[in-house]
Amino acid sequence: MRRPTTPPSPLPADTAPPPRRRRRRRRIVALAAGVVVVGLVATGVVAVAQLQSNVRTAPIRASAGGSTEQPADEPATGAVNVLLLGSDARALASDEFGEDDGTQRSDAMVLAHISDDNSRIDAVQLPRDTLMDLPACEDTGRGSSRGGSGMLNSALNVGPACSVAAVEKLTGVRIDHFVQMDFEGFIGMVDAMGGIDVxxxxxxxxxxxxxxxxxxxxxxxxxxxxxxxxxRHALVEESDIARLGHQQMVLSAIVQKATKSDVLVRPDRLFAFLDAATRSMTVDPGLGALTDLAGLATRIAQVPLSDVTFLTMPWESAPQDRNRVVPAADASVVFQALRDDVPIELAADAPPSDETVPDAAVRSTPISVSNGAGVGGLAGRVADEARALGYTVQGLSNAERTETTVIVAGEDADAQATAASLVADLGGGIEIRTGTGAGVQLVLGADFPARAAEVHVPQRPVDAVSRSADTDLCAA
Known part of the structure; x- marks a missing residue:
């Protein structure tokens, strides 16, 4: 079905070669791993042993009793998803950032996707102020959490495995690895490079x-x-979202300096860079050896800077708190692209479309989604998909357990048209019942999870703040 388009937002000019649509790809995981390949050769056996002793590991997944589930194999091939976490923990050598109170949150979160063919990297910034229903998380060495409504950044307080679980629930993307770094490590790496240009x-x-x-x-x-x-306070709009643009610029500057300067060829600078990175780094066991990091870095090094994109998760203000955010409809399209390992098409890069907007009556009636399947979080996931398809979702609720999915629509023509469109988008075969109330209610039954596996959020241009890793730092 034809879908309404999203108006583009102004983005920095891209210097990537024409003529194909510019895919602004970004590499952030290279902050720590991008130069390890050269480092293993240049620093020597003793230095490698010191660097290896620096690296700390933590579980990537937690389960009852503290046991952990790890990826079966190191994904040397195939698409790879790496979660990068910037910790605001104050358990540091210096008290410059304040007194250590034993807590930590993720000051920055990036979901970096390396494509199967190593042709591109999409690194999606996840706003720390994103509100969501956090999953329960068992003991990972830092305690456990029963989950519940909260901000995405709070999951790290119970360990990186809990951040992984929260991001997987938010995005539907399977995380293969994580890399966590603190303030001092970030400062040390930049200083080891001789600073960066902004x-x-x-x-x-x-x-x-x-x-x-x-x-x-x-x-x-x-x-x-x-x-x-x-x-935040230096910005007109003092918010987490407002500062994400500066984070994109800083990370682009780091990538450009690392690839264009003498960091890779001067052993002293290279060792200082790697030492600062590994001393402040916590990774999952799959990246616990320098050779594992080197394998990942080998893949990253194959991606041109023009095909590395910094992309902020499309967002909107949270209905329950206007100072917080939730994923916008376009976020479902972005996450689907990561799951499918296909390029993300940005609205600003899309050519003019000759598609027409369908009759407003087709999706004009707001819908509500009720979970009668007994599967936690199902209504929220379906609501995200419905928004991505162009529907207005006005409410979520739990319903009495039912086996069959049905749609209850009001008697008016617009509601009936919206119900029929929804059935078609969900793959057909859903009964539409005419109700006495207004609007459209989708009641998810026990049969829906199997049906949902067939539902696929279609790709379309998305409206998101983005920049390529090779964009001129002075570009607006």
Whole structure:
């Protein structure tokens, strides 16, 4: 079915070669692993042993009794999904960032997808203020959580395995690996590179973040780079979303400096870079050896910077708290693309379409989704898919357990048209009952999970803030 288009938002100009549609691909996991291949050769056996001793590991999945489930095999081939976590823990050598209270949250979260053929990397920033129904998480060495409504960043307090579980529930994307890093590690890596170059359209001052930078192109050290990536108070809109653009610029600058400078060929700088990275790094057991990191880095190195994209998860304000966010309909399209290992098409890059918007009556009636299947979170997942298909979802609820999925629609023509369209988009075979109330209610029965496996969010251009890793740092 034809679907309404989403108006594009202005994005930085891309310098990637024409003529194919520009796929802005981004590499962030290379912060720690991207130069390990060269490092294993250049630093020598003793240095490698020291670096290996730096690396800490933690479970990627937790289950009852503290046992862990790990990926069966190292995905040397095939698409790979890596969750990158920036921890705000204050258990650091310095008290510069405040007193350690024993807690930690993910100050930054990026889901990096490496394509099966190593032709592109999509790195999706997940806003830390995303509200969701967090899954229960068993003991991972930092305690356990019963889950419930909360912000995505809070899952890390119970360990990276709980962040993995939360991101998998939010996105439906299976996570193969995670890399967690703290403030001091980030600062140390940037300093080991001799700083990075950034470009600011206006001066930024933030006493909370200890940030004071003039406008224009300039070189910043590790502490300044961290402050730039974390600042909220220097921005007109003091929010987590507002600072994600600066994070994209900082990460692009790191990737550009690492690939274009002498970091890779000077043993002293290379060792300092790797030492800072590994000392502050916690990874899953699948990346616990430097050779594992090297294997991942080998794949990353094959991707041109023009095919590495920084992409912020499409979002909208949370209905229950306007200061928090939830995934927008376009987020379902992005996550489906990661699951299918296909390129994400950005609205700003899409050519003009001659498609017409369908009759407004087809999807004009708001729908509600009720879970009568007894499967936790099913209504929310179906609601996300419905939004991605262009429907307005006005409510979620639990219903009496039922075996069969039905749609109850009001008597008016618009409601009946919306119900018929919904049946078609869900694969057909769903009974439509005429009710006395207004609107359309989708009641999910026990038969729906098997049916849902057949439902596929169609690809279409999405509206999202993005930049390529090779974009000019002074581009707007």
């Amino acid at each position: 470009c600011l359209p206006e001066p930024l001052q933030d006493g909370h973040a200890r940030l004071d930078l003039p406008a224009g192109q300039q070189s910043v050290d590790g502490a300044q780079a961290l402050a730039l990536a974390r600042t």
